[in-house]
Amino acid sequence: MxxxxxxxxxxxxxxxxxxxxxxxxxxxxxxxxxxxxxxxxxxxxxxxxxxxxxxxxxxPEVTKAVSEQAGRIIHSSTLYLNRPMVELAERIAQLSGIPDARVFFTTSGTEANDTALLLATAYRRSNTILAMRNSYHGRSFSAVGITGNSGWSPTSLSPLQTLYVHGGVRTRGPFASLSDEAFIAACVEDLRDLLGHTRAPAALIAEPVQGVGGFTAPPDGLYAAFREVLHERGILWIADEVQTGWGRTGEHFWGWQAHGRNGPPDIMTFAKGIGNGMSIGGVVARSEIMNCLDSNSISTFGGTQITMAAGLANLTYLLEHxxxxxxxxxxxxxxxxxxxxxxxxxxxxxxxxxxxxxxxxxxxxxxxxxxxxxxxxxxxxxxxxxxxxxxxxxxxxxxxxxxxxxxxxxxxxxxxxxxxxxxxxxxx
Known part of the structure; x- marks a missing residue:
């Protein structure tokens, strides 16, 4: 009962x-x-x-793929060659729009964002992160530390120094009454002012549409305008596509494409829908960023064969239909x-x-x-x-x-x- x-x-x-x-x-x-x-x-x-x-x-296409893969092998870790993982990585790299992309699979969006933060801070040699007010990026220690929504941030302790930028919520805050063009200009000036008071951050992490924040979004083009400012200083842009990816917004396959006049993000994270219920998350980044780590690493459960089989079948169905x-x-x-x-x-x-x-x-x-x-x-x-x-x-x-x-x-x-x-x- x-x-x-x-x-x-x-x-x-x-x-x-x-x-x-x-x-x-x-x-x-x-x-x-x-x-x-x-x-x-x-x-x-x-x-x-x-x-x-x-x-x-x-x-049916996903349950069949999972059943057939379970009858062969369910898991081996990333220490062995894994055909379904390579095949799904190839497809995601191509779809991402990121040049010379590398893909690393995790088991959740939280872990994907954790990995993106690791890559960005290691690549830039900085532990300062820019994040958006009203944001949510997961429940791990580092992800909570960059979450701009107090209802989902149970501690102020963090391995990162986080600075919060305005712009993720269009209809609230000091710029709500402005036109879209003026709103973007005001947020860009806010970003420039913030950067004038801090050491060079590693990255800005942002959800194109804020999920836990209530499906709020800035005007199209805000993050493109932000990126111009970030690029001047070598600061990376991480697009958190955990909720917006795979065509959910209808107009675009990825949420970042509504802000894409300056090209794709440096790092993109994904999860949720790609597995259709199976535990898949991941990070896509340019090879120079993905390969910047100078120590060994593996993933025990990220990219396991049974989840990759589900992801391949699900992605195929989504595209074909x-x-x-x-x-x-x-x-x-x-x-x-x-x-x-x-x-x-x-x-x-x-x-x-x-x-x-x-x-x-x-x-x-x-x-x-x-x-x-x-x-x-x-x-x-x-x-x-x-x-x-x-x-x-x-x-x-x-x-x-x-x-x-x-x-x-x-x-x-x-x-x-x-x-x-x-x-x-x-x-x-």
Whole structure:
């Protein structure tokens, strides 16, 4: 029974390991864009295991690849040649847009960002990192140290000196009232001023769309403008594509491409969706940066054969079925539908996003004050209606996060929007 499992969970797992819902769900199986709980209730999944079930639940092509690989060999470590790892690395290197790219596989986005920080600080001989306010990059000691969202940063101790830059949130802060062009110019001047007061940093790490921060984003071109300033000083740009990669934003395959007039990032991290639920993360960097380490290193579980087989099958499916194009088309319809609903709900401050990466910010009506209790109530009401969504935001978790599998069809988008409409209209 779920209540028994909840008691066992609380008895042996950390108190800070969050669970959604007043009555937490045990999900037992899934198919396509739907999942079922232990009581047999069926839900339309608009969060996909935090954007990780990228294509579909129980995708036959992925489950077949995993099953066949498990029948051969599951794991050997990076100390042996690994054909699936090489094949996936070749494809990702080509897709990354980074010249002379090298790929290193990890088991998570946190570990990928850890590795990117190691590479950047070693290459630049500096432990100073620029990060964005409202950012999130993982839960390891170093990743927490560069996270600009206090709700996800449990300690101020860090091996890094972190300086926070403005610009990741377009509609809040001192520059919110400016035009996009003026906003970018003001943020660039803020960056220049910051650099005038510190020793040369190793890198700027930035999510093209801030995930845990509530799917916020700057105007297109901000990071291109930042990069001009960084390049003058030899500072690297790390694009954290853990949530934005693989076509989720619809308009671009990678989030950085919305800011790409000065070329690709020096380092890019990825994870989540590529494994469609299997534990894959990784780093792509120019060879001179990736090869700058002067000591030995391996990965015990990064790039293991069974996860690489899943990644290859999943990436092939995504490309052959143009799921990026589907995210653009269906996501465009969904966001317009949600904006039409939100215009009639005073508690919705903003509906933002692109592709199938949509944020709905909830505030107290007529103000900019976050309202996490109401956001939680909407999430509960959506669940009662048969829809699972996420939460986030840098202002007390008052943003609802909508990120379905990229194979979502129009009928399912309309069904989910109708459930969300009822949940939003249920706000007192």
């Amino acid at each position: 779920t209540n028994d499992l909840l008691g066992r969970h609380r008895a042996v797992l950390p108190d800070w390991l969050a669970l959604y819902y007043e009555e937490p769900l045990e999900l037992t199986h899934g198919e396509g864009r739907h999942v079922w709980d232990a009581q047999g209730n069926r839900y339309l999944d608009f969060f996909g295991g935090i954007l990780t079930t990228m294509t579909a639940h129980a995708l 143009d799921l990026q194009g589907n995210a653009r088309r269906v996501g465009g319809l969904l966001i317009e539908r949600l904006r039409a609903v939100a215009a009639q709900v005073p508690a919705v401050r903003e509906v933002r996003g692109r592709g199938l990466m949509i944020g709905i910010e909830i505030t107290k009506p007529g103000t900019d004050e976050a309202d996490p209790q109401t956001a939680a109530a909407v999430q509960e009401a959506a669940r009662e209606g048969g829809l699972l969504i996420g939460k986030g935001g840098g202002h007390n978790t008052s943003a609802l996060r909508v990120a379905p599998p990229l194979s979502l069809n129009v009928a399912e988008a309309e069904e989910g929007a109708a459930i969300l409409e009822n949940a939003l209209r249920s706000i007192p």
